Amino acid sequence: METQGWDSGQVYVRSVFPGDSESKTNANIVQELYDFIQNFRDGNLFLYREQLRSNLSVGRAYLKVDLQDVTNYDAVISQKIINNPTEILSMFEEAAYISAKNMSIGSQQEQDSIPKIQIELLSKDNILSLRELNSGHVSKLVCVSGLIIGASTLSSKSTFVYLQCRNCKHVKIVPVAGGYSGVNIPRVCDKPLTQDSERCPLDSYEIIPDKCIFVDQQTLKLQESPDFIPVGELPRHLGSTGAVAIRNPYLRIVGMEVLKSGNSSASKTFSPEEENEMLSISRIPNIYQVFSDSIAPSIFGNSDIKKAITCLLFGGSKKVLPDGMRIRGDINVLLLGDPGTAKSQLLKFVEKVAPISIYTSGKGSSAAGLTASVIKDPTTRELYLEGGAMVLADGGVVCIDEFDKMRDEDRVAIHEAMEQQTISIAKAGITTVLNARSSVLAAANPVFGRYDDSKAPGDNIDFQTTILSRFDCIFIVKDEHNEARDREMCSKANPTGGGKIRQLEAVVRLSESLAKISLAPVCTVEHVEEAIRIFRVSTVDAAQSTTVDGITRTELVNEMRKIETEIRRRLPVGSQLPVRVLKSDFIRQGYSQHAVDHTIFSLVRQDTLQYKNQRMLIQRVGS
Template identity: 45%
Template sequence: MDRGSVFAVPVLAPSNSNNNNTANGNNGNSGGDVAIERAIVTARFARFVNDFRQDNSFILRDQLKENVRIRQYYLEVNLEFVAAYDEDLAGCLRDKPANYMPLFEDAVRAVAKENLMLSTEEEVPDFQVLLLANMNPIPIRELNSESVSKLVKIHGITIAASNPSAKATHIQIMCKNCRHTKNIPVASGFGGVQLPRKCDAAPADGQPKECSLDPYLVIHDKSRFVDMQNLKLQEAADVVPVGELPRHILLSCDRYLTNKVVPGVRIAVTGIYSIFQSKSANADIAIRTPYLRVIGMQSDADGGRNRIFTPEEEQEFLSISRRTNLYEEFSNSIAPQIYGCADIKKAITCLLMGGSKKVLPDGMKLRGDVNVLLLGDPGTAKSQLLKFVEKVAPTAVYTSGKGSSAAGLTASVVRDPSTREFYLEAGAMVLADGGVVCIDEFDKMREEDRVAIHEAMEQQTISIAKAGITTILNSRTSVLAAANPVFGRYDDMKSAGEVYLFMPIILDILAKHVVGIHQGERFAEAVGEISIATMRAYISYCKSKCAPRLSHEGAQLLSSHFVDVRSKVRGMEKKSAIPITVRQLEAIIRVSESIAKLTLSPTASERHVNEAIRLFNYSTMSAVQSGNVDGQSLSDVSSAVAKIHAYIRRRLPIGHRMSSGTLTDQLIEENFPPQIITRAIDMLLQKEVLQFEKRRLSVKRIAL
């Protein structure tokens, strides 16, 4: 655990010593002078910083000079560099980092003073060493008591970040009676300090001291402080066992590690696994709460954000982008175990790639993310598609609409039990910033919760005004939602708006019906042409390197198509189920850009626009024109069915029977089309208003 002062044990010997075994603590001088041992260790760290070379370049010394020049007093060091130069030093940092990191920072300060030829101690401030380790990360749920005080590496997603505060490293205290002063070091991390209960100043002239109990006061002006920030890191969803809740751990960051991340960012953290005593009144004196004192932080490569691609990876991705049939191959590799759904998989491909974000001259931003809504009967593989997208997207969060609230999807305000201050905890759409949110059972969400995500979907922001906190969070995410029809089944006698009861704001691409079946052994053997790992990396590369714009020819084609669609919808006798507005035009533009981005094309040409129009006609326009029978509009068919139902109720009272053929002939005489008559009778049979008898030769009315 954290200590209030720095000390060293005699484990390292000078480099010119003949006894190399002293590095393992076998020098037999455990009672030696601690100051001498501190100087030995610091000197070895200083030689490492001065002498370490890579490709004939003194990378650490050069980095130190550059940082001092720009007044950034820190040094990033990879633990592999230390191990390559001196394995004993690296082992000490792994086993007792709390003891040796202060000595490492003292050595960096000494090297900076020596190389920069500064004259006084005051001109060289304290330096911070940011230690990065390439060791295998430890899952948060596997951290235990054996890891206390050891160097560990974990990765996860930040779900909360406190406001930076001032943390004392040394405090000066003064006796309020005799004015005696002394400096006390303060433990790092969450560790604190306890003031002496009695004044320990030496008596003057042999006179007895008369200082009262608890005489010391803290002189803040002469104390030393550093910036400190607390984070909450949650383990990634893909490592959480089924049926268990994700676990989290507190992080303590100081100095140059503060204000580096915001909620929703995936990071890999190197730190000292430490413990502290909770301030809770019911806390047992023997129980300690674990936390991680961060000494190194880097962006998680698996998260896909700010990822640096190697030349070999870039060459591989460029070769993939030149494939002649990449669009088909990529879409077929999405959930290959699901048979069919070709156009729906292509729509999901567009969602994963996304369009191009634009910033207009007046500062207004136009989003480039594509939202997809899958609508269909139960058992049509909607959830399987969502689960696959969660795996293949570089950043993804999966949630179910039934168990999601507005606060869980956006952000919640939580009170810190220790400081009693309010802070924000990010919801699913903030955590998936830059990725995809998969919302299953979208129709089961409450209306007020569904409305809460409209701003996040269109404006890419989440506005918070709670408990005195007024802020705007980024939510630059695509939404892939799945929903069932009202009453659980699709009714082709109703419009899409009546069947699904959704506002047009959530309709970018309307996938009307997902058809997916398991085909025996083929389910286990289905493998996509492109692996999931390659797809995830390629998506990250395309989104970071390519931002296509609509070509002049594509813009003209799209403009004429939009005018034609508006004319068709305007020509309908009844109001269409889905209004065709500029929002749909923007959706087609985004889809065109996403198809172009898949092949790393700088412009969206006519070919890309034609494919986007085809997807638009397959989804949204088919919903607008749904229900047409023999050229009749949905409203005409619904009106005819209602008249048939009224006629049957008049001609056939409850409990009476009639020949099926006679009933059909009478309806035909009333000039009703046979196809609509059959559909109307089937609907009454489904609603259990009518019932067939005598091998369907007669029909009986059994209800209203």
């Protein structure tokens, strides 16, 4: 629960006639809040009276109050808290302080030592998004949800400033208003004048820091929850208004509840009904198969991949060895294979089903975006950390699509996070270690776009051994040309998955479009036949079209294999040859120019060949 304000100057209105009606009204509100603390019951338990007593016994000077309980007790008081939280909360804390003193059975000195009680409000009603906050919510109590992506260092904020006159040593204690508005120091000394005294000079008050009263304060950066972000828009942060306002808006937190955290699953308590339900599920004989079949059921096949993803979602157990070494319990899985084999669909399903999850694409992810970045606050000029995807998904799953499209320097940044499950930061004078206890589910394509069975697995996988060793399971997903399997997949109710998802879905989309043209409610056979014809004259013919040199793709692949074998035979490791001589020899033997150039380019990418002397020579450097 938070209150929103704009740190502008406050205007107070008072009656010109003397009276104590306002003080009587405030005293009545304090009495009503005192009665709520003392008398509100949950069954036979005086909930807040006992909570206050137990908190004070262990030195915790706060009281957590559910706003729904206040509404059930007195709806008028609850509405006053929502509409005027700044004043009513101070009265609420005064009522809690009176309750604490009345419950104390010690001496007068012990009663005087009772600290001020802080009221923390909690509520789950009418949760707003950050983009819904407007001028109507200024200085009102609102409930918002979001992700905390940055936090400032803990600082001390004064609530009462101790002033002393340099001339006459007169003492004045000035309260500090809420928010960031600061304090106004009187320019004239308030000490009453006598016949023998003289007026103190202007600006004679000075602050005595040691005698001021302070509270802890921290600034958090709040980002919109993913559920509240409209499609196609960027997430917003609090305080993203322009220069039109007097000052940037902020939320003053009067109660905060952590809904999800990395260790919440370990300490979560379940009701007896939930425990019985989970026990009954665990007794199902084929529960492992039931769970794996529930992973993306619209995707045909891939049963072993789904079983590995099931294990990833449940995770293992983290171990701490006697010497203090920690062994991760989270499981990392890599899906490497041909395009159109539903790898991204599996990642999307996991992102939706996991309680804590973040989906990102390798091409659009940087090292800082995955780990953490150091940001300078434009207002305070203070440096603070903002967590990346691996930090925000602590206790959950990070789904990284297009893993092969990441730059090497960005991919190296997650090495530590995947094995040690920490992210070490040493930037701009900030040295710290962040937790990144998350599983990684990644999808990537082979080096040549499709998996080539004629090459060794190492030639198809363009990843360093250091990153591959951090994956517990690596699946090779191939688009196998099997007519019986394709027919079986197409006969399913939800034909998703396999190398043919895209071709089948393309025909379905074309058929639906043809039906829309004639406003037909369903697709007919004529629509499907025309869709298949369009698909054949476009995609199929393009795939079977000739290359630049007038040869088919199959002939080109066969030529490249022969050229590669001949190059490996002619050039031992370490030997070199002029590029012009090598190309002319193969062309003289009848090979096409395109096949020769493509083969040399492929071997250079695999670090088998290397150009020398301004690309005039070619040298064999690898196996």
